[in-house]
Amino acid sequence: MKPIDFRSDTVTKPTAAMRRAMAEADVGDDIYGEDPTVRRLEERIAEVLGLPAALYVPSGTQANQIAMGLHCRQGDEVIAEANSHIFHYESGALSGLWGVQPAPLPGSHGLVSAEQVTAAVRTDFVGPRSRLLSLENTHNRSGGRVWPLALFRSVVEAGRKAGLAVHLDGARLFNAAVATGMPASAWASLTDSTAVCFSKGLGAPVGSAILGSREFIEEARRLRKRLGGAMRQVGILAAGALYALEHNVERLAEDHVHARRLAAGLAELPGVTVVPGQVETNMVVAEFPLPVREMLGKLASHGVLAGSTGTGPHTVRLVTHLDVSSADIDEGLTRIRRALAG
Incomplete structure (x- = not known):
């Protein structure tokens, strides 16, 4: 029985067309700035996101941490x-x-208010210096919640x-x-820096980008080397990301439709609580x-792989992606029903 993998959108495999693009990529030494495919990817993602410059990096974590390292100094505080x-x-x-301290704000489904941000900023000289505001869109632990643009703009303002710099963790932007x-x-375009990931919903095997001003990206290049x-x-990898950017963005709508269908089906199963209207x-x-x-083990024994948000003792997360078809949603619901009955 072939497993249906709902653990994450990071489990996707590159398509045949993406593999061909990677195999045929024009490459050079990127440390010398000589990889034409990387340069093309960086120029294209900067154009799409409305920021001056971009840097290709191996992972979303590295993209975020380069931003943390550039915006902050030891003893500073990040509000998120x-x-x-x-x-x-x-x-x-x-x-x-x-050496940076987190300043966590209690949110509502991953969102915070402008008033919360204002109140969180340190004004005394004995505490850490509030230096950076970091926002996440979509919000992973809140089930892929989207930041309403008007609220996002007010929080950034x-x-x-x-006096804070603003970073966007846009892994699933x-x-x-x-x-x-x-x-x-x-x-x-409202931020000082943004990170985006190519290896989640877009389906590339490797890579993210960090974006900001040209001066910011020059310093980001130094931190990327340090890390x-x-x-x-690396154009072989960047070609997969470039293909994903050009071909796999609009198809994300299919994943959203599948997720809503999955939620509606789960809502009909005994013992399962889900609010389909909250699936964005x-x-x-x-x-x-x-x-x-225990639940994940039972699901796996019936050929359904799922994950956890870590936010509740009974909370299970299921993620749709380009390797999950409409038929997989139906079959997955059948298997989940059997797992609950068994």
Whole structure:
């Protein structure tokens, strides 16, 4: 029985067309700035997101942490929603790499208000210096929640008024763009720096980009080297990211449709609690009757792979992506029903 893999949109495999693009990529030594495919990718993603310059890096974590290292100094503080990726999934890099302190704000489904940001900024000389506001769109731990643009703009303005730089962890920013019908630049162009990932919903095997001013990206190049992220003939990988950017953005709408269908089906199963109307992008968060570890094991025994948000003892996350078809949604629901009955 072939597993249906809902663990994450990071599990996708490159398509045959993407593999051909990678195999045929024109390459050079990127540390010398001589890889034409990398240069083309960086120019294209900067154009799409409305920021002056971009740098290709191996991972979303590295993209975020380059931003943390450039915006902050030791002893500074980063303000972000309490369930942000930078706090939970980056191996303590804020403190381990940069000596930076987190300032978590309690959010509502991953969102915070302008008033919260204003109130969080330090004004005394005995505490850490509030230096950076980091926002996440879509919000991973909140089930792919999209930042409403008007709210995002007001929060950014509050941060700037308080003297903060603003970073956007936009690992799934294109999911937000497709879900709302607005360009990804609507959010990214408001920031000092934005990170986007090519290896999640867009389906590339490797890579992210960090974007900002040309001066910011020149310094980012130095930090990428320090973190071991500078590579040589990396156009082979960048070609996959470029193909994803040109071919796999609009198809994200299919993932969103599949996620809503999955949520609607789960809502009909006994013992499962889910609110289909809260599914905005490609993530479904549901409460199952068994504790997470036990439930995931039971699902796996029936050929369904899922994950956890880490936000509740019974909370299971299921993510749709380009390797999950409409037929897989139907079959997945059948298998989940059997798992619950068994």
